[in-house]
Amino acid sequence: MAYGDTAIEAVDVRKRYRGKVALDGFDLTVEAGTVCGLLGPNGAGKTTAVRILTTLLRPDGGRVRVAGRDVLADPRAVRYRIGLVGQDTSVDEVLSGRQNLVLFGKLCHLPTAAARRRADELLERFELTGAADRSVAGYSGGMRRRLDLATSLILSPPVLFLDEPTTGLDPRTRIDVWACVKSLVGDGTTVLLTTQYLEEADQLADRIAVIDAGRVVAEGTPDELKAKVGPDRVETVTRKPTLDEVFLHLTGHRPTTEPS
Amino acid sequence: MTTATALRDTATLTGRVLRHWRRRPVSIALGLMFPVLMVLMFGYLFGGAMAVPDGRYLDFLIPGMLAMTMLFGLEALVVSITADTAKGVTDRVRAMPVTTGAVLASRSAADLLNAVVGLGVMVATGLLVGWTAQRGVLPALAALGLLVWLRFAFTWIGTYLGLLLKTPESAVAVQVLVWPVGFLSSAFVSPATMPDWLGLVATWNPLSATATAIRELFGNPAWHDGGWAARHSVALALLWPAVLTAVFLPLAVRQYRALGR
Numbered sequence: 361m362a363y364g365d366t367a368i369e370a371v372d373v374r375k376r377y378r379g380k381v382a383l384d385g386f387d388l389t390v391e392a393g394t395v396c397g398l399l400g401p402n403g404a405g406k407t408t409a410v411r412i413l414t415t416l417l418r419p420d421g422g423r424v425r426v427a428g429r430d431v432l433a434d435p436r437a438v439r440y441r442i443g444l445v446g447q448d449t450s451v452d453e454v455l456s457g458r459q460n461l462v463l464f465g466k467l468c469h470l471p472t473a474a475a476r477r478r479a480d481e482l483l484e485r486f487e488l489t490g491a492a493d494r495s496v497a498g499y500s501g502g503m504r505r506r507l508d509l510a511t512s513l514i515l516s517p518p519v520l521f522l523d524e525p526t527t528g529l530d531p532r533t534r535i536d537v538w539a540c541v542k543s544l545v546g547d548g549t550t551v552l553l554t555t556q557y558l559e560e561a562d563q564l565a566d567r568i569a570v571i572d573a574g575r576v577v578a579e580g581t582p583d584e585l586k587a588k589v590g591p592d593r594v595e596t597v598t599r600k601p602t603l604d605e606v607f608l609h610l611t612g613h614r615p616t617t618e619p620s
Numbered sequence: 621m622t623t624a625t626a627l628r629d630t631a632t633l634t635g636r637v638l639r640h641w642r643r644r645p646v647s648i649a650l651g652l653m654f655p656v657l658m659v660l661m662f663g664y665l666f667g668g669a670m671a672v673p674d675g676r677y678l679d680f681l682i683p684g685m686l687a688m689t690m691l692f693g694l695e696a697l698v699v700s701i702t703a704d705t706a707k708g709v710t711d712r713v714r715a716m717p718v719t720t721g722a723v724l725a726s727r728s729a730a731d732l733l734n735a736v737v738g739l740g741v742m743v744a745t746g747l748l749v750g751w752t753a754q755r756g757v758l759p760a761l762a763a764l765g766l767l768v769w770l771r772f773a774f775t776w777i778g779t780y781l782g783l784l785l786k787t788p789e790s791a792v793a794v795q796v797l798v799w800p801v802g803f804l805s806s807a808f809v810s811p812a813t814m815p816d817w818l819g820l821v822a823t824w825n826p827l828s829a830t831a832t833a834i835r836e837l838f839g840n841p842a843w844h845d846g847g848w849a850a851r852h853s854v855a856l857a858l859l860w861p862a863v864l865t866a867v868f869l870p871l872a873v874r875q876y877r878a879l880g881r
Contacts, residue, residue, distance in 0.1 A: 414715050418880050439717040450708025454640045466632045467716050469625060495643060511712070 366425070367392040367519050367550035368413060373422030375408055375574075382408040383419070384574035390552055390567075392518070395545055397565030398554040399607070405574040406554035407447065410523045413552070414444045427519045440468070443512030443520045447527060449504040451496055457507050458483060458492040465514050475514075482510040486540075502533035509540060520544060522553040526560060538563060558603035572611040585610075629718050633726030637700070638733070651696060652738055655689045656745045662808060663749060670809065675841030682746040683763075683840050684807035687831040689738050690771040691802050694778045695795040697731050701782025702791045710879070720876055727782075728775040735771040739764060754839025763834035766857045770830045773861035776868035783875040806831050810843040823849045826864065829856035 368390035375383040383405050390396040400406050411417040413426055415435040424431040427441035451460045458479050465475030483489045486506040491499060496507065505525075512520065522541070526534040541551055541564055555561050561568050562582050570578040570585070578585060585606045608614055641648045662685075663678045670677040704710045713723060743764075753760035778794075785791055804822050805811075811822035822828055823845075832853035835842050844850035 416711055416714055416880060436717050439715060442715070444712070444715045446708050446711060448708050450712040452636065452709055453707060454643050455636070459639060463632065463636055464712070464716065467629060467713065467718050469628075469717065 365392040365428070366390070367394075367427060368396070368552055369423070369425045370409070370413065371423040373409070373412060373424060374420045375412060375417065376420055377408055377417075382574055383412070383422075386422070386571070386575055388569055388576055388579075390550060392550050393545070393548050394566040395541070395551040395553065395564050397561035397568045398552060398571055399556075399558065399561045399568050399603075400554075400571035401556065401611075401613070404571045406571055407523055408574075409571070410444075410521050410552070410554060414442055414521050415439055416444075427517075440515065441517055441519060443515070443517040445508050445512050445520070445522045445525055447524045449508045451504065451507055451511055453497045454495060456493045456495055457488050457499070457503075460496065460507060460511060461514065464511050468515050470514070478514055482513065486510045501529060502536065505529060505533060505537060506540075509537070513544075516547075517549070519550045519552070522551060524554055524556065526555070526557070534560075558607065562603055570607065570610050578606075578610045626719050626722050629722030630726045630729060633713075633718075633722060634729045634733070637726070637730035640700075641734075652741045655685055655692060655738070655742055658688070659685050659742075659745055659749065672841045672843045674843065676750075678749055679751050680835070680841045680843055681808065682742075682749075682751040683834045683838055684805075684831045686739065686742055686746075686767055686834065687770065687805070687827050688802050688807045689742050690735060690767055690774060690830070691798055691827060693731060693735055693738065693771060694774050694781075695791065695798055696734075697727065697775060697778035698782040698785065698791045698794045699788055701727065701779060702785055702788045705783070705786050706788055714879065720873060724779055724872055724876060727779050728772065731775045731778070732768060732771060735768060739767060751840070753837075755837065759837040759839070763837035766830055766833055766837070766854075769861045770826065770857070773826075773864035773868070776865055776872050780868045780872040780875055783872060783879070801825070802827065806844065810845070812843075812845040823847065826856075826860035829853050829860050833857035 366389055368388060370386055370388045373383050373386040375381075386405065386409055388396070388398070388409070398406050398409065408417065412419050412424060413431065415431055415438050418432065426438050429437040429441065431438050452463065455463065461479035461482055462472075462475045465478050466472060468475075470478060483492045486509065488503060488506060488510070491503060496504065499507065509525075525541075526537050529537065538560070541553070545551060551564075553560075553564065565582065567579065567581055568585055569576045578588065580588070582603065586603065588606065588609075604614070659681065663681055667677040667681065670680075672680045701710075753763070781794055782791070785794070804818065805825040806822060806828040811819040811828065813819075814822055829849065832842065832844055832850055833856070836853060842850070849856060
C-alpha cells in the first residue's frame with residue numbers, strides 16, 4: 361500500500377450491541393502509514409469500532425474498508441491483511457511461546473517450515489528466545505504482551521489494530537510497547553490504537569479521533585485538537601490547553617483514566 | 621478457500637489440542653482414570669448388592685460404563701471451548717483467515733481421539749476384571765463403532781454448549797448435569813427396577829440405547845424388560861446420535877456465527 365492511500369475507511373457505521381447503541385454514525389479515515397489514536401472513555405464505542413474493523417462483529421449499517429478490502433463483502437481478504445492485539449492477551453496459555461507462533465503461523469496458511477522460521481525471527485525480535493519453549497502460563501505480563509504483539513505480526517500485516525495495548529501494564533512494559541509501535545510505523549505499517557491515556561495518544565498518534573457515545577466528535581493532529589479549544593479558555597494566552605482539557609471541551613466530561 | 625486448506629486448518633487446530641495433552645499429562649491421566657475408578661466402585665462396592673438375572677453384574681456394568689465414558693467427555697470439551705473464549709483465543713482465530721468449519725470440526729476430531737484413548741483404557745480395565753466380548757471380533761468392533769458414533773453426537777452438544785455458555789464458570793453447570801443424564805439410563809441398573817416414569821425416561825435415554833445395543837453385540841447380560849426400545853436397541857443406537865447431530869451441529873455453527881452479531 362503506497363503512502364497517501366486510505367488504509368481504514370469507515371462511513372456512517374451503526375451498531376446496536378446488547379440492546380444499546382454502541383456506534384451511532386461512526387466515521388473514520390486513516391491514511392496508510394500513519395498512526396491514528398482513537399481516544400475516548402469507557403463505553404464510548406472504541407472496542408466495538410475495533411471489533412467491526414477487524415471483522416469480528418458485523419455492523420448494522422454503514423460501509424467499512426480496511427487495507428483496500430470491504431470488511432463485509434470480503435472478510436477473509438481483510439483477515440490476511442490485519443493484525444489485532446486485543447485488550448487482554450489472547451494466546452494459548454498451555455502452549456509455549458514458540459508453539460503459539462507456529463500454530464498461528466500455520467493458521468495464517470504459511471507452510472510449516474516458513475511458520476517455524478517466522479516464529480524464530482519474531483521470538484528474537486521480541487526478546488523471547490530464552491523463554492521460547494516454556495509454557496506461556498509462566499510468562500510475566502510484559503512477556504505475554506510481547507508474544508501477543510508478535511503473534512499479530514506473523515504475516516507483517518499492513519494494518520495493525522491495538523485495542524488499549526498498554527492498559528494494566530507497568531510503566532517499563534508500556535514504554536516497550538510504545539517503542540515497538542514506533543518501529544512498526546517506521547516500516548510503513550498503519551496503526552489504529554484505542555486508548556484512554558491521553559499521553560499515549562499524544563506520544564504515538566499522528567492524528568487523534570475523539571470518540572464519544574458511538575461517534576467521532578473531533579479529529580485532527582494533537583496540536584490541531586489543542587488549538588480547537590482555543591487559548592481563551594485558559595488564564596494566560598501562552599499556556600496551551602492539555603489534551604485533558606481538549607477532551608472536556610469536546611465531550612463535556614472528563615476522561616476516565618483508571619484501567620478498565 | 622480450498623478443501624485442502626480447510627483440512628489443513630482442521631489438522632492444525634486438532635494438533636493444538638493434542639499438544640495440550642502433552643503439556644498436561646496429569647489432568648489427562650486423571651480424566652482417563654475416573655471411569656476406571658467408577659468401575660471399581662460400582663463393580664466391587666455396590667456390585668455385591670446387584671442381582672443381574674442372566675449373568676455377573678460386572679459383565680453388565682462394563683458396557684454401561686463404556687457408554688458413560690462417552691458422556692463424561694462432554695464437560696472437558698465445554699470447559700476447553702469456554703476457556704478459549706474467555707482467554708480471547710476464539711477471537712484471535714476468528715480474526716484470522718480460518719474457516720468456521722475447520723474451527724468446529726477440529727473440536728470434534730480432537731474429542732473423538734480423546735474418546736478412542738478413553739475407550740482403550742476402559743476396555744483394558746474390563747478385560748482385567750474378567751469381562752469379555754462373547755460374540756467375536758466383528759460384533760465387538762461394531763459395538764466400539766456405536767460408542768464412537770454416540771460420542772460424535774455428544775461433541776456437537778458440547779461444542780454448542782461451550783459456545784453458548786462462554787465462561788468456564790458456567791461450564792460447571794454441565795459438569796453437574798452430566799450426572800443425572802448418565803444415571804437416568806440403563807448404564808448401571810435395568811430401567812425395570814426404577815419407578816415407572818423414571819424407567820420410561822431411562823429406557824429412551826440415548827445412552828441406554830447404546831448401552832443395550834453394545835451389550836447385545838458383546839454378548840453380555842442384557843437385564844432389560846424386553847420392551848420395544850430394548851429389542852430395537854441397535855437401530856436406536858444408530859438413530860439417536862444421528863438425530864442429536866442433526867439438531868446440535870447446525871446449532872453449534874449458528875452459535876459460532878452469532879459471535880459476530
